[in-house]
Structures are given as C-alpha cells and as structure tokens.
Amino acid sequence: METDKLLQMEVRVVNIGLREFARDLERCNVPVVHLDWSPPAVINPRISELLAKLGG
C-alpha cells in the first residue's frame, strides 16, 4: 500500500505496548486492538524468573 494513501482509508489500529495509547483512540471512537506487550526491559534473567513467579 502506498503510505500517502494510508490515512485516506479507514484506520484500523493494533496498539502494541502502552495501553494508554489504545485508550486514547477508544475515546475518539477509533477501533483499536490492544496487544499487552512490553519490550524485555529486564535484562537480568534472575529478575525475569522472579517476575514470572510473583506475577504483576
């Protein structure tokens, strides 16, 4: 698709990461699918393991 035509069509959004961006679009009645994801901020594997156990 030519990018200059992208916003001339109906915008369908997949939001990846910060949920607030999806909420903003929802408030504006823009259909959005939110993917709850964040980059692997925790480089320390020990911390990753503990987070997996302790939830959050």
Added chain:
Amino acid sequence: MTVPTSGDAIAAANREALRRILASEPVLVDVRLAKDAIPQLPDRTILHAGPPIGWDRMCGPMRGAVAGAIVFEGWAPDLEAASRLAASGEIRFEPNHHYDAVGPMTGMTTRNMAVLVVENRAFGNRAFCTVNEGIGNVMRFGGNDREVIDRLKWMAAVAGPALGAAIRNRDGVPLKPLIARGLAMGDEMHMRNAACSSLILRELAGDLADTATRDLGRILRFVAGNDMFFLNVAMAMAKATVAPAHGIAHSTVVTTMARNGTDFGIRVSGTGDRWFTGPAQPAKGLLFAGFTEADANPDIGDSCITETVGLGGFAMAASPAVVGFIGAGTLADAIGYTRSMREITLGTNTDWALPTLDMMGVPTAIDIRKVLATGLLPVINTAIANRLPGRGQIGAGVVHPPLACFEQALVAFADMNGAN
C-alpha cells in the same frame, strides 16, 4: 518447605495498600519544635534526607548543612569545630524516615527546629517536615552561615509558634481538598507550589492575625514571598498519607523514595524497614545561567515522597508551568510522563484529578514488579543543588531512581515470600 506467596495474596495486599493511601485524610494540625513533636528524637542527633549515610560518604551540601545544624543546636561554636565534631563520630546521623519525618534537599532536622505536623485523621498517624526556609542561601542546600542560622532561630522562636497557634486556632487545615484545588491551578506539588502556597496563606491569614503576638508582617511576608512554602507541607502530607500503607505483608508497593545526595533509597511495604539503594543520579533539566553539569550535585532530598502518592513528576500533566522550568519539553511530554506513570502504578486517586487528562486521577501506588516488567522508572521532578555547600539551587530537572533499587527489592521480597 515454604509455600510461595501466591499472586492472589500479593494482589490482595496491594489492594489494601492502595486502599489505605486513597482513604487517607491528611490535615495540617500544628507547627512545633521537633523535640516536642517527635519526643523520641535523641539529643546530638541529626536527621537527614535519604537512606542511612555517615559523614565519610556525605556530599558537599549535606556536609555543609550538618555543620550548620551543629552550630544551630549549639553543639559546636563555629563551623570548623562543627565539622570536626561531625567527623568524630559523636553525632548520630539517621534518616528522617526513621522518625516519620521528611526534609527537602539535605533534609536537616534537629530537636530545636520547627516542624510542620500533619495528622492522617483516617488512621491516626502523624508525619513531620521542617518549615521551608525560602530560596537562596538556605540550609537545605547546604547553607550554614549566620544568615541561615539566624533565620532558623527566628523560625523556631517566632514564625513556627505563630503558625502553630494559627493552625490550632482553626482546628487544622485539611490538605486533600487544598491539593485538589492546587492541581487545578497548575501545581504538581514538588517543583511548583505557587498555588497551594497562596491558598494556605489565605487559609491561615485571619488566624495568624488573631493569634500572632509579634512579627505578624514579617511572618506574612515570609510565607507570601516563598512559592515553595507549601512543598514542605506537601511532603509531610505525603509521608502521613503513605505511612499506613507501609508494612503490609506480601505488598510490593513502594512506600519510600529518598536520596541523600550520594545514594538513592527505596523501601517497600512488604519488606519492612529495609532500604534498597543505588547511586543517586544526576538530574536532566535546565541549569541557571553560568552553571554547567559539573557544578551539579547528584540527586538529593526526601521530597520525592510526593511522587510516592502520585504528585510531582507523576502529576506533571497538571502543571504546564513546571514543564518549562524543569526542561521537560512540552505540555504533551508532561502528559506523556503522567500517562507512563500509570503503567507502573496500581490505581488512580480520583480526589486529585488532572484537568489536562480529562480529570483522570493521579497515578498512585508504585508496584516494584511493574517497574521491573516495563522498565519504566518513576519520574521525579527535582531541584538541582550546587555540589558546593551553601551555593543554593542551580537548576531544576527530571531524575529517576536507579533500577538496582527495584531489583534488590524484588529479590528481597522473593526471599521473604518463598519465591527464591
């Protein structure tokens, strides 16, 4: 074999921590000398900002302030003798937080200083913070000359008692609604307190006029001439608000963030009174004309207790004025900061609504797990102190705690909860 604490138990503990923060009813009830307000504060003891630290590791402003506090208390005749005394080990240093107190920048609190007393009427606990000295040559930036000492003595002997009498005369000043109004007027309660400083003076002026026995004009000018007067009130308020959420088993909520100019320390509800520390970071922001980053002291002060209850950097969206002052970009950036803090907190405080975010409540109750999972560190608005004692503020900016504090806290929490 220890059964690991379940995610449900952590969630329940965190809900309780958030509930207590939101249910708090902080009221400014008095100004008294520290020795009367905090009777357990020993003689020849200096309370300081941040986690525990000894004289040998203290930064320049902290050392300058300590020397000044010793002269103020009369424990040494001059600054040189005071520094020798501080280095001798005969003065006890402890964090303000160990006494339910907080203090901005160097955070000096000693027995004969005037402290604001905030009572959390929902839980019955009290918290304390010294009265803000004003701007320029002040002890919180390490100032320690005769001007600084004389001002502190006047605050202890005249202004403090007068403010205390005025506050008692009207049965205290409820702070939650005052701060709600301040947020709508552009304060974020850390680096901008212009609105709330004015509002509280308006609250107290009549009572001051009724009760002050001397220096009424000077007291009114002292408060009116200082846009940061309310910072110390907000700090005691924040400490009184978050204290009931401390010590809840299985809770991962941050109940203390504080810096001593060398180390940044946090404490977490479910890990008790243990500090988790890392190196204090340089703030990024705007320096006043003539200063460079080489002049700046690393992050210092207990004032980020405001961020632990959703104010300061967490409420930056409320304060277009502060965004420029601290070099944080545009209002859109400020709104972004506040939104991003929602990602690391458990809820919002709808009593403190943000007009620029469609009246969303301020993000409240930092969860160490969310910080580590997202990599989003708490945003703290802060003053930048000259690294030389007594030279005052040289700028303002944004700073973060080191990630190491949160990593240590999670490991300790896991140990305590059978997850290691």
